[in-house]
Structure formats: structure tokens, C-alpha cells
Amino acid sequence: MEWVEIRAKVIQTVRGKGSEKDKVILSWLNPVHSALLVNERFAVRFLPSTVEYERSLTALDWFSTINPDAAKALLFPIEAPQLPKYSPAKDKHDEDLNEKQSSFVKMVLTRAVYPSRQTVRPPMILTGPAGTGKTRALLVSILKTLKLEENHKRRILVCTPSHTSADVIARRLGKYLSSQQLFRLYDSSRLVETVPVDMLQFTRQGLKGEFILPSAAEMLGFEVIVCTCSDAHLLYLAGMTNNSLRTRRSCLKNFIQHSIQASNLEMTGEVLGVMDTHFTHLFIDEAAQATEPETLIPLSVVIDDVPGSVKVEIVLAGDPKQLTPDIFSPWAMEGLQKSLLERLLRLPSDHLGGGRPHLMGPPTKDTWTSMDELIEYAFHEEEDQQHLSVFLTTSYRGHPSLLLMPSKLFYFDKLRSAHLGPRKDDEKWSPILRKVEAMSTMVDSGCKKQSSWPIHFRAVVGLDKSSAVESCFGVSSWSNNEEAVEVMKIIVKLVQEGVKTQSIGIMAPFRAQVVLIRQLLRKQNLGMVNVGMVEDFQAVEREVIVLSLTRSTEDFLVSDFKRRVGLFNQPKRTNVALTRAENLLVVVGSPLIMEKDKIWRDWLLFCHENGLCYGDGIKSQFSIKEN
Numbered sequence: 001m002e003w004v005e006i007r008a009k010v011i012q013t014v015r016g017k018g019s020e021k022d023k024v025i026l027s028w029l030n031p032v033h034s035a036l037l038v039n040e041r042f043a044v045r046f047l048p049s050t051v052e053y054e055r056s057l058t059a060l061d062w063f064s065t066i067n068p069d070a071a072k073a074l075l076f077p078i079e080a081p082q083l084p085k086y087s088p089a090k091d092k093h094d095e096d097l098n099e100k101q102s103s104f105v106k107m108v109l110t111r112a113v114y115p116s117r118q119t120v121r122p123p124m125i126l127t128g129p130a131g132t133g134k135t136r137a138l139l140v141s142i143l144k145t146l147k148l149e150e151n152h153k154r155r156i157l158v159c160t161p162s163h164t165s166a167d168v169i170a171r172r173l174g175k176y177l178s179s180q181q182l183f184r185l186y187d188s189s190r191l192v193e194t195v196p197v198d199m200l201q202f203t204r205q206g207l208k209g210e211f212i213l214p215s216a217a218e219m220l221g222f223e224v225i226v227c228t229c230s231d232a233h234l235l236y237l238a239g240m241t242n243n244s245l246r247t248r249r250s251c252l253k254n255f256i257q258h259s260i261q262a263s264n265l266e267m268t269g270e271v272l273g274v275m276d277t278h279f280t281h282l283f284i285d286e287a288a289q290a291t292e293p294e295t296l297i298p299l300s301v302v303i304d305d306v307p308g309s310v311k312v313e314i315v316l317a318g319d320p321k322q323l324t325p326d327i328f329s330p331w332a333m334e335g336l337q338k339s340l341l342e343r344l345l346r347l348p349s350d351h352l353g354g355g356r357p358h359l360m361g362p363p364t365k366d367t368w369t370s371m372d373e374l375i376e377y378a379f380h381e382e383e384d385q386q387h388l389s390v391f392l393t394t395s396y397r398g399h400p401s402l403l404l405m406p407s408k409l410f411y412f413d414k415l416r417s418a419h420l421g422p423r424k425d426d427e428k429w430s431p432i433l434r435k436v437e438a439m440s441t442m443v444d445s446g447c448k449k450q451s452s453w454p455i456h457f458r459a460v461v462g463l464d465k466s467s468a469v470e471s472c473f474g475v476s477s478w479s480n481n482e483e484a485v486e487v488m489k490i491i492v493k494l495v496q497e498g499v500k501t502q503s504i505g506i507m508a509p510f511r512a513q514v515v516l517i518r519q520l521l522r523k524q525n526l527g528m529v530n531v532g533m534v535e536d537f538q539a540v541e542r543e544v545i546v547l548s549l550t551r552s553t554e555d556f557l558v559s560d561f562k563r564r565v566g567l568f569n570q571p572k573r574t575n576v577a578l579t580r581a582e583n584l585l586v587v588v589g590s591p592l593i594m595e596k597d598k599i600w601r602d603w604l605l606f607c608h609e610n611g612l613c614y615g616d617g618i619k620s621q622f623s624i625k626e627n
Helices: 031-037 051-063 068-075 099-113 134-146 163-173 197-202 216-221 233-237 242-263 292-302 340-345 371-375 401-410 426-437 481-496 511-523 554-563 571-578 598-609
Strands: 008-014 023-028 124-127 156-160 182-184 224-228 281-284 313-318 389-391 455-459 464-468 476-480 504-508 530-533 542-548 581-589
Touching: 051 233, 051 292, 099 124, 099 134, 099 313, 099 389, 124 134, 124 340, 134 156, 134 163, 134 281, 134 313, 156 163, 156 292, 163 182, 163 197, 163 224, 182 197, 224 233, 233 292, 281 292, 292 313, 292 340, 313 340, 401 571, 401 581, 401 598, 426 455, 426 481, 426 581, 455 598, 464 511, 476 481, 476 511, 481 504, 481 511, 481 542, 481 581, 504 511, 511 530, 542 571, 571 598
Parallel strands: 124 313, 124 389, 156 224, 156 281, 182 224, 281 313, 455 581, 504 530, 504 542, 542 581
Antiparallel strands: 008 023, 464 476
């Protein structure tokens, strides 16, 4: 056997039709190697990039150089800032904001009007589940901050852990800002073909079409720069940091003063703005999905700990009750899987005054009296102290019934739907749901059925099998043919009833089940339906979500928990799975295994009591009861 190493980039992936396999198109750095592919078979191994790892290490090195007091105030704060009262002017951006969203916007604007020159203030935190308007509150905060009538111009850096979420924010900001005001920053290694077309107007490209940084003068003129946390490192390398820019202004001031003194001219004057800051604000959206070292990358761009300089204001937004960063090393998982946002929420509110042990749970009747007190990163000893966080509780997504169990299971039953009364969409989806229900038999026809609730549980007692997935060579995964066939039948029925394939999302906790469902759908010419793992649907919504639980053997649950896979004993992953649907949620699984998990047992009981459970030939085995 001869080993040949060929370094290449993945250009495109092509899904096979019918029984065809998926294809991966590679670009070879050396065209001569293409001759080796003729009549030969190769074992291909895809190695993860070390770029983000190296950038995080650089940020950690930077963090070790800043003032320890500034670092402690930023990452381990023990008191909230005292600020004067401020009432920002209302404009069109405030329309449709609820009370909590307005409270957050006011907090951001108050800090902007009364900046700190002493030390960096603790981050402001915006939390809440999907659909509660976190991104809208961030957008309004950004737009209103830019419009503040003060002598110092505001410039904002917006970061997210992923390109998808960064594109979402840039797209929405692009409705109000021009390409001279807004810049979407991409690494030069990112292929233009992978970038949404509407983003290109906010980028700069070189002669070969690669993404580049514009001139320093143009960079300094942008009001908002949007990028991933990792790509913020490019600003650090380019010297576009608050610390570097202030240092240059100080050098310019000294040069001017020395030149005046050397010329013997009777001139006096002052260089203004030397201690101002360039990036006045840093907003990190989906911050609960970023590791702490990853979060430090954009912090290395905006933090300037020199006394007397205007300090940046920092905002972290996300949902610590949903998926955390993907950490695959068992040794690093415990330390890196908790984001900065979550750690701050769990930080003791008062180390010396006997405050709560932390601010996020686990809750007991002795340590919290309301959801606000539990989740808010706030200090309640004095009435006039400012909160550092706002927890959004009003959901604007989908049918109110879709919110009932996630609210109870994950948010202490504090979430409320903005939809009061019937919706226009109900007239469309109720008949479709009836067709899906007609495919099977209601488990308990004697219960009071909530016919208007777009939730459907299909009980399937199948068998989970270990699979060596070709697309994940060497990885043991699991599939459940009985569940996959049932999912395929449900999708066929939905499409027959007029549901568009692009509005359907299918989730499964194991890659083998994803592959199996894709294969079955392609045989039905339904390859356009999006099928993926639960992680693939973080921050994504679909009108219809069909979820295959896959697991049916109790003996494997302990191993799943240790490896942090599957949907049992995994509350954050389960929360994501149950909160992606807008108009119809279908869950396919075995009630026998669901009864072994508290969250799924409660959800199953909810479906059973409201006439949402269906399944052929399982009535005698269905014995769910409340514990």
C-alpha cells in the first residue's frame, strides 16, 4: 500500500438522487495529483481546521497582558454600575417592542450616553428562548445607538459564533445602512460561492475575487462591522483595535507637540479625541454557543484598559437553556462547554453579603421568587441599582400550544405567547393535521382532545441499530428503520396536502438516522426536504418540524449520557428540538423508552392528556402516568 498525502479544499457537496451517494467535490493544489485518481481507490480523511484554535490561543495570550483589575471587572464582576436616569427619545424603531425589549434598549442607550473612563463595565446580557425577539432588541439598540446626538461618533462591532447568524444580522441591518456604513467581514479563505448573494454588496473583494480588507481610511469610516467571533481576529492582526488606534493617536499627538517645540513657533493648541475609543460597542449574538476563549477574540479588538480612555460597552445575547458550544474532547468538555454568558449568569451576585449562590439555578423556593430574579444578572439589595440583564418572556413564534411544554420544562412556566386567540394560519394547518392523524389511531380516544393544537406524537416501537456511517467513517452511530419509514410516510402525506418541501425540517439525534431518512426520501423524489441533526437546526425555524427520537433501547441511555449524544437526559438539545416548529410539530418515538426520561415522560403525559398521541398496535403497551 502506498500512502500519498494530497492537501485540498472542499468546494461543494452534491446530494445524490434516489440510490446515488452524496458527492464531495475537492480542489487539488497540485493538478498532477489528479492522475492518481484514475482506476484507484482512496481512503479520504477530513481533518478539522486549527484556525479557530490558534486564534483563541492568541486571544488568551492577549488577555494575560491586560490589567488584572480590568480583567476581573470584565469577567468576574461583583457589582452593577450606578448610572443616572435616562429616558431615550422614541422613534419608529421602538414600534412593536414589548416592555422588556424596551427596557433592554434603554439600558444600552443609558450606558452609551454616560460612558465609563475608569474601567470596563460588566457585560449587559439579553437572554430568552427562540422567538422572543432577542435579535430585534439588538437591532433596535444598534440603530438607536448610532443615532445618539453626541459629540463622539459611535462605531459598533457585531459578532456571532457562526456565519449563518452573522449573515442574518447583517441582512437585517442592511435594510437601514448603506455599504459605506455597514461592512460584512469575511476571511480571505472563505469561498465567494458559499456567501449569500445579498451579502456581497457589504464586502470588499480583490482582483481574484477573494475577500479583502478595505483601506484603513475606509475601515475607520464604517459605522458597523459584522463578522464571526473567529474572524474578528483579522481586525486584531490589522491593528484595527481600540488599543492600537489610541496608541497611534497618542504618537501623533506627541509628534505634533515635538514638531511645534522644535520649530520655535509661538503656537499653542490641543489634539482632541486622543483618549476616545473607536469601537464604542461590542454586540455578541448567540453568545451561549461560543466558548469563552472564542468570545475573547472580539474582546481583544475592543478592550482598551488604559486609564482615561473611553471604555467600550459590551452586550451578550443568547439562550443558555439551549445548545452550548460543540466540544468533542472529553478532557476539555467540562471547562469549555460553558459559555461566558452562562457563567456570568451563574456568577454569585454578592460574594460578601450572603447573596444567592448563583443567578441561574437550580432554583428552589428558598432562593428565588420569580423568573426575573432567577435569570436576571442583577443586584437587588438597593432599589435604585441597575440591572445588568433582561430576560425576554413573550414569544412571537407559532401557535401558543407549541410554547406550553417548553415553558414548563425549561423556563419555569414563565413564557407567554404574543398570539391571543385564533390565528390565520390555523385555518391552513388544522386540515393538514387531520390528514396526518388519519394515518394512525388515537391511543386514548376517551381523553379530551385539543383539536386545534398543531402537535402530533406518533408512537413507534422500533429497533435502534448501530451503523458505520459512510459519511462519518469510523464513527459508531445509530438508526431506527421503523421510525425512519414512519417519518417518510408522514412527509409524503404532508407534501400531498400541499406543504412545500423547503418549509419542512426533519431532525434526528444520530447521523445514521439522518442518512437513512434522506435515502428513503430520495426514493420518493423528496430529496429537497432538509434533514439534519438537532445541532443543525440551532437558530433555525421551519413551518413543520418532524423529529425522530431514534433511540429505543434503555441499556444504551447511560452511554448516551456519558458521550452527551441523543435526546434523552439532554435537556438543552431537547429544548432545541421542541422549539424549532412554527406551525406543526410531529414527534416519532417509542413511548417505552420516553418513560425512562423525566422530560420526555412529562411531554408524553401532556400529549396523552390532550389527545395528541397516535400509534397502531401499541395501546396495550402505552401506560404513561405522572410521577
